Amino acid sequence: MTFELYTRGSYGEKNPTWHVEHSAWKAQQILRMLKRNHLAPKTFAEVGCGAGEILKQLHDKLDVNVHFVGYDISPQAHQLSQARASERLQFKLMDFAEEKNADFDLILLMDVVEHVEDYYHFLREIKPRGRYKLLHLPLELSAQTVLRGNFFRAVHESAGHLHYFSKETALQMLADVNYNVLDYAYTAGAVDFAPTSIKMALARLPRKVLFALNQDFAARLLAGFSLLVLAE
Numbered sequence: 368m369t370f371e372l373y374t375r376g377s378y379g380e381k382n383p384t385w386h387v388e389h390s391a392w393k394a395q396q397i398l399r400m401l402k403r404n405h406l407a408p409k410t411f412a413e414v415g416c417g418a419g420e421i422l423k424q425l426h427d428k429l430d431v432n433v434h435f436v437g438y439d440i441s442p443q444a445h446q447l448s449q450a451r452a453s454e455r456l457q458f459k460l461m462d463f464a465e466e467k468n469a470d471f472d473l474i475l476l477m478d479v480v481e482h483v484e485d486y487y488h489f490l491r492e493i494k495p496r497g498r499y500k501l502l503h504l505p506l507e508l509s510a511q512t513v514l515r516g517n518f519f520r521a522v523h524e525s526a527g528h529l530h531y532f533s534k535e536t537a538l539q540m541l542a543d544v545n546y547n548v549l550d551y552a553y554t555a556g557a558v559d560f561a562p563t564s565i566k567m568a569l570a571r572l573p574r575k576v577l578f579a580l581n582q583d584f585a586a587r588l589l590a591g592f593s594l595l596v597l598a599e
Contacts, residue, residue, distance in 0.1 A: 370440060372527050379443040381525055386478075389556070390420035393477055396554050396595050397421070397501060398428065401473075404550055404597060408472035411435045412497060414463045415479035419448030419456075422475075426456045436471075438463040464492050471497040478503050478593075480540075481528045490544045500546065502596045503554070508533040511589045518590070534586060537594050546598040553582045557591025 372378050379385065401407070409432060413422050416437030426435055437458045439445055445460040452458055463469070474497035481504065483489045493500060508531045512518040522528045532540070534553075541548055558575045562568035570591070577585035578592070586592040 373439075373441040373444075376441075376443050378527055379441065385417040385420075385444055385447060387418050387420045389560070390418075391424050392556070392559060393421050393503065394424035394428070396503070396552075397425065397475065397477075400501065400550065400552065400595055400597055406473070406499065406597075408499065409433055410471045411473050411475060412463070412469065412471040413437045413475040413477065414493065415439055415476070415482070416448065416458065417441075417444045419444075419451045419458055421477060422456055423451040426451075426453065431455070438466070463496075464489075466496075469496040473497060473499045473501060476500065476502045478505060480504060481507075481530045481532065484529060486530060486540070487544055490541070490546065494544065494546065498599060499549075500598045502541075502598070503593055504532050504537045504596065505593045506533055506537070506553075506586050507531040507590055508536065509587055509590050532594070534583070534594055537596065541596065541598055549597045549599060551594055551596040553578075553586060554593045554595050555591070556593060557589075 411422065411425065411433065416422060416439050419437045422435045422437050433455065435456045437448060438461060439448070440460070440462055442460060445458060448458040474493055476493070480486050480490070480502060507522060507528070519531060538548060538551070555574070555578050558571060558578060562571055574585065574589055574591055577588065
């Protein structure tokens, strides 16, 4: 991982909210996936938890016997997370790989893998530390983004993304590190979130229509979709 981007504050300067505004939506996707697979984890870990709002949302919606630990290497994110801490919700300023004897029912990797330099090594380290893993991966490799010559550089500069996935490359990545994929679903942030520009507003309708007709085709053609994957 390009640690300096997160430890020295550059990422927080470019993304001062740490995407808190999307956290309730992401928590909703997590709960939906758990429900449809009849899973009720008692211990959650989130790697790269940022300001911790996803875990706070889950904390407030799940039973009082469920415990949560969030990990992040950014001092700025960790400071923001402290206001969300409770007896059942802890936050640690550390690399999850350095956690001794980690053993969780579910590990969350919500929009994290694309930031990691050696994601194969990272995923192999994660695997034995939790029974289930839930990954949210942006599907930024599409016909639209390839035709837009500056898309990948812009996302790299603004969000620190190092890798870009399609559904097929994301699932192959998990197979390569011996993750057993139990379920997956598309998420449509570009459709569900309120547009923040005229350009986004104009693109929202065709995305919504195509996604309703054929999710695979919509994700291959246009950006703005992600893949939520449950694996063990």
